[in-house]
Amino acid sequence: MILAVYFLIKLSLELYYKKPFLDKTFNKKEWTYFFVTLLVVYHFIRIIVFIQNNSWDSILKESIWR
Numbered sequence: 132m133i134l135a136v137y138f139l140i141k142l143s144l145e146l147y148y149k150k151p152f153l154d155k156t157f158n159k160k161e162w163t164y165f166f167v168t169l170l171v172v173y174h175f176i177r178i179i180v181f182i183q184n185n186s187w188d189s190i191l192k193e194s195i196w197r
Contacts, residue, residue, distance in 0.1 A: 141153070
């Protein structure tokens with residue numbers, strides 16, 4: 132959440148001043164791979180917790196494949 136607010140402010144300032152900020156820092160492949168890995172792990176954990184908290188019957192009842 133904090134990172135999203137940071138990028139929203141950063142992009143707004145870039146649009147206002149018409150110049151990029153911190154491009155050399157955030158346009159690296161390592162950062163991209165780090166954030167992608169972080170998102171994959173986050174969503175994988177969410178799926179595991181969702182499956183543990185719900186039964187298969189309730190998941191199938193609410194799914195579109197029923």
